[in-house]
Amino acid sequence: MIxxxxxxxxxxxVVFPIFSKxxxxxxxxxxxxxxxxPIYKDFKQNxxxxxxxxxxxxxxxxxxxxxxxxFNRLSVEQGIESLKNPIFFLNNxxxxxxxxxxxxxSKYYMHEYTNQLASNWVLYLFNYLFDKRIIVYQHxxxxxxxxxxxxxxxxxxxxxxxxxxKHTIGQWTSMGFENQHIVGYPKxxxxxxESIEDYTKNRExxxxxxxxxxxxxxPYYMDKDKYIELLVSSCRTxxxxxxxxxxxxxxxxxxxSDFMQKLLDDAxxxxxxxxxxxxxxxxxxxxxxxSFWTSAILEPLSNKVPAIEYYIEADKFREMEPCGSIYKxxxxxxxxxxHELGYFIENLEEIKKVNKKLIKExxxxxxxxFL
Numbered sequence: 001m002i003x004x005x006x007x008x009x010x011x012x013x014v015v016f017p018i019f020s021k022x023x024x025x026x027x028x029x030x031x032x033x034x035x036x037x038p039i040y041k042d043f044k045q046n047x048x049x050x051x052x053x054x055x056x057x058x059x060x061x062x063x064x065x066x067x068x069x070x071f072n073r074l075s076v077e078q079g080i081e082s083l084k085n086p087i088f089f090l091n092n093x094x095x096x097x098x099x100x101x102x103x104x105x106s107k108y109y110m111h112e113y114t115n116q117l118a119s120n121w122v123l124y125l126f127n128y129l130f131d132k133r134i135i136v137y138q139h140x141x142x143x144x145x146x147x148x149x150x151x152x153x154x155x156x157x158x159x160x161x162x163x164x165x166k167h168t169i170g171q172w173t174s175m176g177f178e179n180q181h182i183v184g185y186p187k188x189x190x191x192x193x194e195s196i197e198d199y200t201k202n203r204e205x206x207x208x209x210x211x212x213x214x215x216x217x218x219p220y221y222m223d224k225d226k227y228i229e230l231l232v233s234s235c236r237t238x239x240x241x242x243x244x245x246x247x248x249x250x251x252x253x254x255x256x257s258d259f260m261q262k263l264l265d266d267a268x269x270x271x272x273x274x275x276x277x278x279x280x281x282x283x284x285x286x287x288x289x290x291s292f293w294t295s296a297i298l299e300p301l302s303n304k305v306p307a308i309e310y311y312i313e314a315d316k317f318r319e320m321e322p323c324g325s326i327y328k329x330x331x332x333x334x335x336x337x338x339h340e341l342g343y344f345i346e347n348l349e350e351i352k353k354v355n356k357k358l359i360k361e362x363x364x365x366x367x368x369x370f371l
Contacts, residue, residue, distance in 0.1 A: 001108040004033045004123060006116040008253070009042055009049075010140035015110065016052055017186030018137070018162070020195050022368045023056050031102065032060040035119040051199050063099055107132065108371060112139035113161060113177070115153055124155060134159040135370060136177070141187055142295045143326050144171045152176035162370060165362060181370040187302040188363030200284055209246040210238050211286040213296040216255035220320045221293065226312040228263060230292050233338040234310055235269045238290075241345040247272040248282055250296070288348060290341075297327060301359055306351040309334040310341050331358040 005011050019030060032053075034040035040062045043049050053060060103109075103126040111120050113136040126132050136159045145167045156176030163172055163180045172180055186192060212234060217224045235247055249272060251257050257274050264272060275282070283289060289300035293311040300307040309327050311334065318324070328334035333351050335341050344351055 001028050001030045001110065002033055002102055002106045002123070003030060003110040004035060004120050005039060005043075005112075006035045006119045007112045007114065007139040009039060009046075011112050011137070012043070012049060013141055014137050014139070014186060016049075016195075017189050017192035018183060018368055019056060019058070020052075020191040021186075021189050021366060022371075024191055025368065026371065028371070030056075030058045031106075032058060033099070033102075034060065034062045035064060035116075037062065037064065048199055052195060055195065055198075103132070104130070108135060109133070110135045110137065112137060113153065113175075114139070115155060117154065124158070127158060133371075135162060136160070137162045138164070140295055141185065141298050143298075143330055144168045145323075145326055145329055147171040148174040150174070160370060165365075181367070182365070183367055183370065184365040185298065185302075185362050186366075187298050188359070189366050193302065196284065207246060208242075208244075208287050209248050209282075210242065211282050211289045211300065212247060212249045213289065213291040213294050213299075214249060214255060214260070215252045215292050215294050218314070220316045221314055223314045226314060227292075230310060230312060231260065231263060232267045232269065234290055234341065235264060235272060236267075237338045237342045238345065239269070239271065241342050242287075245271075245287070248286070249274045250282070251276065252294070288345065288351075291327075293325060293327065297332060301332075301355060302363060304352075304355075304359065306348045307332065307355060308341070308344055308351055310336070312336050330362070 003015055022028065023030075032043075034043065040060075043060070052058070099122055103122060109120075109123045109127070109132055111123065111134070115136070117124070123132070123134060127134055141164075143164075147168075147170065149171055153175045157178060159177070160179045160181055161172050161177040162183045163169060164183065164185050166182060169180060169182075212231075214227075214231060215222055217227050231249075238245065238247055249260065251260060251274060253276075257276065260274055283299040283305060284303040286300065286305055289297065289305055289307040290310050291297035291307065293309060297307050297309060309325060309332050311325060313324070313336070323329060325334055331354065333344060333354050335344065
């Protein structure tokens with residue numbers, strides 16, 4: 001099976017849990033094909049990802065596919081510029097040719113659902129020539145409830161879509177995916193939890209701490225003033241209600257850790273650290289997780305750790321999310337001010353009680369019989 005990684009490392013957080021269960025039931029040779037160099041480098045430097053691929057004998061390689069869309073839009077100026085760099089052109093063409101035997105031998109192909117045709121066109125070429133099977137998946141553990149999308153995905157009718165839950169069927173159908181298979185939320189698979197436990201058993205943080213999942217400033221999802229308010233007030237509230245407890249902040253990959261550090265230093269926040277490492281060990285051993293409207297909240301939930309959403313809606317948030325927070329709609333405890341946050345920090349058992357029902361609903365189903 002070829003799994004082409006074209007979007008982000010978030011794809012691995014979806015397919016790796018699926019593989020952890022799939023490979024206990026079937027013998028499948030899997031190779032990850034990365035098409036973006038920075039993503040591949042981050043993958044190779046990530047201790048947990050390397051632990052997982054070694055555990056399951058999953059191969060990986062980097063193939064920068066030549067972007068076929070460039071041929072469609074080639075102007076005279078672009079053509080001349082391309083000729084100035086023939087090595088780049090020939091290198092990518094050569095790497096595309098090297099994929100031919102891999103594509104020929106593999107019965108199944110996988111890639112994330114938005115279909116980055118500029119990179120994965122070779123999969124569709126072999127699908128057309130040799131009737132290969134293509135399976136698509138989400139590029140992150142997002143939650144989408146009864147959401148409809150106006151733009152249909154190209155070639156959606158040619159693939160099988162792996163869907164997390166029945167409440168997302170409408171969205172996938174609106175994108176043109178008619179052949180769907182519900183796999184459940186992979187982060188909750190017991191086989192995945194076993195892999196994490198094996199990795200974290202000698203890496204757990206012993207001291208009590210609260211884990212914060214932040215997200216960067218964004219025109220629709222996070223106004224700068226609200227970002228500052230959420231970050232500073234959450235840290236101050238934690239330290240007020242849980243004296244002596246440390247804070248670990250996990251920034252988003254596109255978030256500036258330097259800006260975050262300066263912001264908290266200027267606010268005289270103490271006893272905190274910023275970590276870009278995998279949060280698998282953290283989310284299983286923290287006493288509380290706080291999320292600024294991000295699907296990362298599913299990580300502590302899957303570990304049965306108290307998790308709460310703390311989020312002040314951006315001014316344009318409802319333009320993208322008309323119904324408000326999908327996590328609040330799902331049933332996760334959600335607050336938008338430090339007073340309520342402080343109340344739940346002092347009442348962690350109340351969060352656990354609410355989350356227990358939710359975990360049973362979204363974490364109790366798995367089905368990887370999609371091949």
